[in-house]
Amino acid sequence: MTIYSSVGKRNHVSYFELPYAKMPTLDDILEHIGEFDLFQKQATFVLCFVSAAFSSVYVGVVFLGFTPEHRCLSPGAAELSSRCGWSLEEELNLTVPEQGRPGESLSSQCRRYDVDWNTTGLSCTNPLENFTGYGNRSSIPLVPCQDGWVYDSSGSSIVTEFNLVCEDSWKVDLFQSCVCAGFFIGSICVGYMADRFGRKFCLIVTSLVSATAGILVALAPSYLWMVIFRFLQGFVSKGNWVAGYILISEVVGPSHRNTVGILYQAAFTFGLILLDGLAYAIPHWRWLQITVTLPYFFFLFYYW
Structure with a gap:
């Protein structure tokens, strides 16, 4: 490559000897404009609700599949x-x-x-x-x-409504296994979608599908339909949680990522505590399922 000096003298230099400026990374930009300012704090606050709501899908079977004392009807x-x-x-x-x-x-x-x-x-x-x-x-x-x-229960669960006891008690385990299978498959598929189309888009779409599937679980007329809708809810809810975790980590600077990650996980624990109180106040599984699903509709406002 030929270059000219300020006095017009021609010089020959290698292409690799030219000084190049380092391309700034996202972390460099965040360090310059602010690692944890107002917008990042608002995003962290909103996304923590996503983590809290996921707890009801993850361990909701404890209350939805509660098996009370029972005996044969004679x-x-x-x-x-x-x-x-x-x-x-x-x-x-x-x-x-x-x-x-x-x-x-x-x-x-x-x-x-x-x-x-x-x-x-x-x-x-x-x-x-x-x-x-x-x-x-x-x-x-x-x-x-x-x-x-x-x-011997004043409330209701999927066990009491569909008689999932004795020879059919394995169906309670299948109910939870279906949502776990949805977690596994959804984490792969929704993870790809988040990389391909963006975390925010993925978060909104999975929130809508999870909200719809959760309501359909509560309205399911039979055990078979309930399991199908439960699998669909598990398929999108785990990806929804993961998309929120990645998004909350990407919008803050490097020095705050550990902090927001811990807050995101702590929100899940808070959701577990809140679920206990809701299950105590709402002993009927269909109404409880609707109650813990409604927050997913509010996550759609994250679009703005």
Whole structure:
């Protein structure tokens, strides 16, 4: 390469010997204009709500899938109890199989006496002795809960509504496994989308989809649809959380990234505490699901 000096003398220098200025990085710009000013503080404050809301998706099964004490529904037992004037404790002692019966692999929560409580002439003191052919109580055959269950709970959960107990208790684990599978797949797919189209765009889209899927979970008419919508919510909610974490780290300077990262994680813990209070105040799972999903609609205002 040929260059000329100030006196017009021609010189030959190598291309690699030319002095080049270093291209400024984003960190250099943030150090110059401010690493944690008003805009960054506002963004941190707003995005911490994203982290807090994610806790209800992550551990919501603790309350949504709560399994209360339960027993088989025995047709006619309640009418006999009312006629005899039994207390609840007396009804349980006289009509429910004892816990841990020898030779039974399932508990009394999943078995009932194979008797007809509508039989006339039953004694109020010991109704089981009225059935001829039976000796003591342990000789009475037991059958599965064919007529449903009675739950000792004033609220409701997916367990009490869809009878996810005994032989169907594995469906509660499947409910949580589906959302975890959504976390795994969504983290990959939504992560690519965030790199391709931007964190902010990804955050808004996943917030909208998560809000819609969460409402559909609460309105699901059957267990199958509930699991499908739950998977969809898990698919976008984990990516939503990750997009918020990356975005909150990118808008602040290098010296504040550890601080905002800790605040983002602490907001998740705050969400867990808040979820406990909401579950105590709202013991019905559909209303609880709607309540913890509504904040995702407000995240759409992050567009502005």
